[in-house]
Amino acid sequence: MKIELRGFGSARAFSGKNIDVPVQTSIGELRHMITTQLEIDESLKTIINTCAFASTRQVLNDEYRLEEPQVLNLLPPVCGG
Amino acid sequence: MDKRYAAQIRLPEIGISGQQRLSESHVLCVGAGGLAASVLPALVAAGVGKITLIDKDVISASNLNRQTLFLPTELGLPKVTQLATRLAAQNPSIAINPIIDNLTLENAYALSNNHDLILDCCDDYQTKLLINDTCVNFKKPWIYASALGWDGQVAMFSNSSLDTPCLRCYSSRIPINSLSCNNSGVLGASVNIVGSFQATLALQTLLQHYENKDKMYIFDLWSLQVQEFIIPYNNNCKHEQLINANYKNYQYTPLTTNELDNFHIIDIRTLTEWENGHLPAAQHVNIGSLISNPEQYLVPSKPTLIYCNQQQLSKLAVDNLRPLGFNVWWLSGGYNAYKEKQG
Numbered sequence: 001m002k003i004e005l006r007g008f009g010s011a012r013a014f015s016g017k018n019i020d021v022p023v024q025t026s027i028g029e030l031r032h033m034i035t036t037q038l039e040i041d042e043s044l045k046t047i048i049n050t051c052a053f054a055s056t057r058q059v060l061n062d063e064y065r066l067e068e069p070q071v072l073n074l075l076p077p078v079c080g081g
Numbered sequence: 082m083d084k085r086y087a088a089q090i091r092l093p094e095i096g097i098s099g100q101q102r103l104s105e106s107h108v109l110c111v112g113a114g115g116l117a118a119s120v121l122p123a124l125v126a127a128g129v130g131k132i133t134l135i136d137k138d139v140i141s142a143s144n145l146n147r148q149t150l151f152l153p154t155e156l157g158l159p160k161v162t163q164l165a166t167r168l169a170a171q172n173p174s175i176a177i178n179p180i181i182d183n184l185t186l187e188n189a190y191a192l193s194n195n196h197d198l199i200l201d202c203c204d205d206y207q208t209k210l211l212i213n214d215t216c217v218n219f220k221k222p223w224i225y226a227s228a229l230g231w232d233g234q235v236a237m238f239s240n241s242s243l244d245t246p247c248l249r250c251y252s253s254r255i256p257i258n259s260l261s262c263n264n265s266g267v268l269g270a271s272v273n274i275v276g277s278f279q280a281t282l283a284l285q286t287l288l289q290h291y292e293n294k295d296k297m298y299i300f301d302l303w304s305l306q307v308q309e310f311i312i313p314y315n316n317n318c319k320h321e322q323l324i325n326a327n328y329k330n331y332q333y334t335p336l337t338t339n340e341l342d343n344f345h346i347i348d349i350r351t352l353t354e355w356e357n358g359h360l361p362a363a364q365h366v367n368i369g370s371l372i373s374n375p376e377q378y379l380v381p382s383k384p385t386l387i388y389c390n391q392q393q394l395s396k397l398a399v400d401n402l403r404p405l406g407f408n409v410w411w412l413s414g415g416y417n418a419y420k421e422k423q424g
Binding site: 009061079 | 112114115116117201202203204205206209226227228229230231232233234250251252253254255265267272297299301308310311312313315317369372373
């Protein structure tokens with residue numbers, strides 16, 4: 001099934017990228033698939049490892065399993081004050 | 082009631098009782114930079130009774146684009162004292178208590194316990210986690226906020242019970258090399274928007290309006306969009322452990338070298354440092370790899386002792402891995418202290 005990525009902030013480069021994953025893929029597994037299957041540089045690999053993932057409605061932890069094609073938001077940490 | 086509050090008292094959500102509540106409230110603000118420069122004037126104007134400010138930093142020229150209450154004539158002066166002077170002039174009836182210090186394990190608990198609400202206006206993730214863990218411990222509400230580049234994040238964590246979400250529930254993955262305003266850039270106008278939003282959530286919290294709690298508000302200020310995401314409680318977050326989980330608890334100070342045999346030992350310094358000398362039986366692992374793939378490097382049958390040159394990075398690694406359930410410790414004083422003991 002197709003997962004469409006939408007990145008915010010430093011993860012904006014992921015917006016519009018798609019990745020095909022099996023049903024029941026966990027967010028933790030998806031995180032690994034993104035770094036191995038998409039052509040991205042090292043800095044984006046670091047970002048993907050620290051991003052929170054969210055559906056259009058709520059934050060999803062690494063154990064959450066994806067049941068259907070959907071848009072996932074990548075929310076990178078922001079550390080300025 | 083002071084006429085200066087008449088306009089907000091007319092709001093049905095505030096009224097005279099709400100204004101009284103604000104005047105009796107004590108707020109702790111951690112950080113006196115750009116967010117504080119936006120949040121605190123709003124709280125002082127609204128009549129929040131007492132505000133404690135803590136920050137060790139001094140004013141520098143590069144702060145002035147966003148820390149709008151500081152003047153070019155104040156460079157080198159402590160931020161908290163100058164900010165306190167401005168805020169006291171703005172509303173003399175408010176008690177402002179400036180503390181020139183960082184928030185640390187030693188002062189966080191005492192400070193947080195004496196306040197109704199904690200505002201996170203700091204710019205480093207470790208301090209944000211310290212605020213989080215302290216507030217989970219004391220069941221204190223706090224308002225998380227960050228602004229960098231064109232991006233902002235704000236969330237109100239209510240901590241009304243142990244099973245309400247916290248910052249670690251939002252993300253258990255902690256940034257290793259956080260971008261900062263100095264290397265990533267930031268616009269004062271963007272910080273003001275995020276700060277105003279944080280101030281609004283702070284006042285709602287003090288008025289005991291919790292409808293907007295436990296959501297992460299994400300700002301994309303280049304496209305002028307704000308989105309909210311519900312933060313669910315994460316069963317793996319182990320709030321009960323957080324209560325006792327401060328860095329000191331996982332510090333290990335070996336009395337003899339033999340004691341190190343009890344551990345699987347990981348060295349997270351650079352490869353060059355490792356090649357110049359390391360603890361016997363230690364394994365060299367890049368910190369990023371360790372945190373990204375802990376199962377690959379940690380041995381389930383033994384506790385793992387992690388060390389760096391001193392202790393900052395090893396504490397960071399432990400702080401990342403403990404919430405995931407790994408039995409990891411950091412070596413007190415790091416490799417430098419170990420070498421010193423060896424003579």
